Amino acid sequence: MTIERLETGTRMSRIVKHNGTVYLCGQVCKDANEGITEQTSSMLEKVDALLEQAGSDRKHILSATIYIKDMQYFAEMNAVWDAWVAEGHAPARACVEAKMARDVLLVEISVVAAEKV
Secondary structure: OOEEEEEEOOOOEEEEEEOOEEEEOOEOOOOOOOOHHHHHHHHHHHHHHHHHHHOOOHHHEEEEEEEEOOHHHHHHHHHHHHHHOOOOOOOEEEEEEOOOOOOOOOEEEEEEEEOOO
């Protein structure tokens, strides 16, 4: 079985594909100076772009792990998430409070998806 790595650097690959499964590295927002709503929206836009590049889409997400800086942002983040998730295609999901790599980051997501057939 082949492992395909896309956008690979020294530390990580942004996309890894194996046996019909797509793994995305953790995604954060485009502009960390924005609030939780904007950070969540731009983070999910990046997920959409990477999934498309990998031959998948949000309807094929199997699981998502969301890391949030503080649970005070949970409801606002979920409002964006709920509008983004394709109806009838909600993945398995975990959301945990976590210390972020940079203090200004409020949310990060890691996604596993199936390739479109």
